[in-house]
Amino acid sequence: MYRRFIRPLLFALPIERAHRLVALVLRGIGMIPGGRWCLDKCFAVRHPALEREVFGRRFANPIGLAAGFDPNGEVCREWGAAGFGFIEVGTVTPRPQPGNPRPRIFRLPKDRAIISRIGMANRGLEKTIQYLRRPHEGLIVGCNIGRNAATPAEEAPADYLKLFRNLYQYADYFSVNLCCDNACDENFTHSREYVLRILEPLFDFRRGQNQYRPVMLKISPDLTDEEVDTITDILIDTPLDGIVATNGTHRREGLHTSRTSIEKIGSGRLTGPTLTARTIEIVRRIHARSGGTYPIIAVGGLMSVDDARALFAAGADLVQLYTGFVYEGPRLVRDICRALIADAQPPQPVEGKEQEEPALQETDDSAECPKVDE
Numbered sequence: 001m002y003r004r005f006i007r008p009l010l011f012a013l014p015i016e017r018a019h020r021l022v023a024l025v026l027r028g029i030g031m032i033p034g035g036r037w038c039l040d041k042c043f044a045v046r047h048p049a050l051e052r053e054v055f056g057r058r059f060a061n062p063i064g065l066a067a068g069f070d071p072n073g074e075v076c077r078e079w080g081a082a083g084f085g086f087i088e089v090g091t092v093t094p095r096p097q098p099g100n101p102r103p104r105i106f107r108l109p110k111d112r113a114i115i116s117r118i119g120m121a122n123r124g125l126e127k128t129i130q131y132l133r134r135p136h137e138g139l140i141v142g143c144n145i146g147r148n149a150a151t152p153a154e155e156a157p158a159d160y161l162k163l164f165r166n167l168y169q170y171a172d173y174f175s176v177n178l179c180c181d182n183a184c185d186e187n188f189t190h191s192r193e194y195v196l197r198i199l200e201p202l203f204d205f206r207r208g209q210n211q212y213r214p215v216m217l218k219i220s221p222d223l224t225d226e227e228v229d230t231i232t233d234i235l236i237d238t239p240l241d242g243i244v245a246t247n248g249t250h251r252r253e254g255l256h257t258s259r260t261s262i263e264k265i266g267s268g269r270l271t272g273p274t275l276t277a278r279t280i281e282i283v284r285r286i287h288a289r290s291g292g293t294y295p296i297i298a299v300g301g302l303m304s305v306d307d308a309r310a311l312f313a314a315g316a317d318l319v320q321l322y323t324g325f326v327y328e329g330p331r332l333v334r335d336i337c338r339a340l341i342a343d344a345q346p347p348q349p350v351e352g353k354e355q356e357e358p359a360l361q362e363t364d365d366s367a368e369c370p371k372v373d374e
């Protein structure tokens with residue numbers, strides 16, 4: 001249904017307008033009594049085999065919506081009802097920021113990819129608190145935090161700390177975004193010295209709190225293997241809880257879209273299938289170097305059930321998607337959930353009896369569902 005009817009409709013609109021439409025539809029559904037329940041019945045797959053315990057939090061399933069889709073958590077409860085086990089809100093910055101001039105997000109349908117230089121457009125800390133104050137029981141909500149574009153690098157720790165302190169009671173975990181869409185030296189923002197200057201004030205603040213909030217680092221896929229090792233060593237040496245790998249890439253290799261079109265689009269982070277292999281490599285590297293004992297959230301190029309299996313096999317505890325959701329809709333989340341259930345319950349051949357499917361509490365494709373995709 002998504003691919004045949006909803007995607008063509010959404011793809012007829014500029015991507016940001018399509019996003020806004022989806023958010024409005026979800027908001028509308030959330031406001032109707034029983035709307036979220038209906039969404040849940042249509043899309044969510046609930047099964048004990050999907051549940052995960054990661055960094056002390058219980059996830060209904062290990063598939064999350066990646067940062068950027070709902071920058072301020074406007075409809076996070078609805079995303080949960082649409083089948084996600086968790087959502088990463090953000091990137092939130094202390095002050096609202098408009099981001100880069102439009103157009104700044106581009107679909108590459110031939111590659112099932114997206115190029116984005118949105119520039120962390122978001123409505124700021126206060127608005128996010130307003131949204132996250134609403135109860136979201138049963139859904140894990142992470143908060144991806146970053147510095148304002150106007151904040152110089154030397155003042156960045158203050159921005160991160162302000163966000164961490166103020167959002168501490170509203171988020172289940174934090175993801176410290178070290179990447180930037182605009183001109184910024186990522187080798188510098190991923191250096192040990194810079195990362196520690198950002199993280200240490202957060203650890204100090206956390207030490208004084210009654211409740212523990214895990215802190216993850218979200219990294220770029222354009223790091224060299226040595227830089228990935230440096231980040232992994234920070235994970236081992238400090239109270240950092242885990243790594244979110246990865247954001248979009250600035251590279252442009254392996255695309256089918258014409259070179260002219262790519263050049264016309266210009267700068268930005270490329271997401272989608274061309275990222276898959278590097279994401280798997282990075283996850284495997286972190287997992288191996290850290291002895292497989294630290295949580296890893298894999299994101300980048302998750303476009304199919306097989307990609308999800310490969311990411312879990314490489315060492316991911318949880319996965320997230322963005323571009324896969326734009327191209328495949330909620331069916332992708334559902335298919336991954338079903339595959340995980342099947343993988344957890346290998347068929348036990350019983351003589352003279354056909355194998356039964358595990359009982360899933362969800363409706364089939366033909367059910368009448370609200371149109372709430374992308």
Ligand SMILES: Cc1cc2nc3c(=O)[nH]c(=O)nc-3n(C[C@H](O)[C@H](O)[C@H](O)COP(=O)(O)O)c2cc1C
Pocket residue numbers: 066067068069071090091105114115116118120144177218246247248271272273275299300301302320321322323324
């Ligand atoms: C339009 C767009 C906006 C994004 N905004 C953010 C953001 O604000 N913060 C962030 O950490 N990642 C952001 N991302 C990156 C995604 O969270 C994710 O890491 C990336 O898209 C790779 O996953 P994918 O291949 O499944 O899309 C954005 C991605 C896109 C396409």
